[in-house]
Amino acid sequence: MKSHAATLLAEVRTFRQNHPEVRYVDLIALDIPGHFYGKRYPIEMLEKVAAGSPLKLPQNAVLLGAQGGLFKIGDYCFHDGDPDANRRLVPGTLKPVSWESQPLGQMLITSDGTEAPIEFEPREVLAKVLERLHHKGIHPVVAFELEFYLFDKKLDNGLPQFARDPLSDDADDQPTLHIERLSRFSEVLDDMAQTAKAQGIDITVITAELGPGQFEINFGHLEDGLRAADWAALFCRSTRGVALKHGYRASFMAKPYLQYPGSGMHVHVSLYDGAGNNLLAAHQQQPLRHAVAGCLELLPHCMPIFSPNHNAFRRLGGTVNAATRASWGFEDRDACVRIPESDPRNLRIEHRLASADANPYLVLAAILAGLEHGLEARQEPIAPLNDDRSSGSAFPLEMLEAVRAMQHQPVLRDKLGGEFVDVYCENKRQDHLAFQQEIHAREYRWFL
Template structure:
């Protein structure tokens, strides 16, 4: 414990030496809908926390809805006195914030690893899954890919406008994959990449995607699944901030345009043993097939995680590379689960179903539970799309149906934690009902 505290204290003191103009540090964590919450601490108080002083925030901050409100969920929120819960600093995450008007720092906090972790905190859910896999001798290597759109900073009657091409000042309204788009938007993209790198994030490939103003960022592969999810979460935060600084809005909204492709979160996962052998490649890749079968079996029950809001369901069955059924295939981007071509050492599964605004901790946790289930059940999967273009199983395409499918699934309740599943499903149910409590102008056009 003393060694842990001394390491944190050294990190804070080094940060203060390197950034003497920073007076405050945002201590942040991801809630269930995938938003950061936290507190802004004077940097001198952060030293005290690093040295061992308690760090407490309301437990129920994790339960906030998409709009920040609290819902009645079991005994939480309105019958528990809104208690505080201990958090801890995540080592290695204290970094400068360059997109705010004043010099700031930020650092991740979490309840995992404390004496009483919050069972429904997303990072804690993933931590438990990773710990269980490690005890079984399974070591995931993970890489995220995130798609996002750039919009003009100003909305028009509440609706997004196409990003302006900085060279021509025209709207970037033409879908394309042209490399020139990377050049035209180089100032903001370069700043996004450099800012992410300053957060410790390994950015690899940048792609101009098919939608107007749409891009994809790839991250490096990591043996630390928690850190991989941290990268995805932190990138979303910094990218939004950098975009505003350059006069744009960046959004990871799943389906901002009905007529253009949605934005996804693609997760590459390979599994190794303690000696570094790829478990999926053993025995003529039979474990790969078992892992695929397990993921496909649980996929229809994980839809509230992969499509966490009303808009995310609009992305499914969209214009390009968005699956309509639970399916898999070799080098097939129409599949929920794609097996990229690779050598045995790097054999992996690319899970492509989640929307870009999904919670990365929960997406990875759900994928790993599916892989774990498949390896243990040792069942054969359905035919890949390469053999049968009609292969696949239906999954829910509406939130309340998806919640019903998730809540009582025994493998998920065991793998992710029954308390988490109950809390998460009720959070999504209440969010969906709250979303319906506003009459849209379309209703007046149709029914007035």
């Protein structure tokens, strides 16, 4: 069996043979708000890193706010000397970048698996949850679905404009589920799908959603939860790039229009034992009920993860299939936790609450923590919406309340790590306060 270094070195050398035009590779990782950070490496230096040379980036790059600034969080950022932390290359993620003006490559990096992983790095948080589940004999299979909007490339005084229909050159301003919209926007959508596949992402179903210029992409089911979250993160990056190349702006913003549906991140999760048996389907689906109860119990405490910014909270309630209470149901898209119809082998939950711009590593970690807690606590869930349309428990609908609910929840601190919870909550609190430090025109209209 090849050593880890030998495998990486072979991957880099094969890439160089197949793409001799590529001189630089972007080494990238996702920060807490869900933005990529990293460095652009000459391809020959990447080969040295693959062979074992150190790869270090500032530890505090993970802590950046939504606008890229640093916040004082405990002793981090301003009282720790801004230390470097080791990263490693993620095997299998070195791929060509086709949407830039020059030939490039990109490759994921992470602190997960290094001698001193960063406790609050999103990929590391998910890795620890998955490792704990595997030790318990629980093996998740995961699939993401992402909704997004296409806008015109140019903004109008900072506001988005409807995408232009390529056939008529009119604004695509009518909400519709018609499949003809897939044909009208086929050139950019096909390029998005093919580009994602070139990144190693298994694109399956493409849907025209209800909002004008809104679409949904489904990914294949994966036994590797880390790779499933990698796919979601990388798809957002490539899709934005491809859209710009075609004269559009692609956005995963949760609620770009008040009058139209928001964009969500739906996550399908099933759980199997080492022999491949579906754990949720055992004992007349009693474990499914326990898992649902655990998800719903922790859901109100995970809202800063599922709705990671001010705009994301606008998505909740008042529009199609966006819940305002922690609820569940069979084949019910109004529920936060939906149980799709399936045979026992494929029985799964579909978690529908997260916004499309949430961090996929953290969303999956929070969902799995809820499932794990439910299987341990073995509590019965509240009534499904199928039996009681008013069923559900309240969850926070604004950021500061949500942060307070998250920070001191003991089960969540145990499952995701107390250091991560403290850092994440302070990051979200500071981001929210920074967002409020600007007076908008509406305030002058109302109060001047």
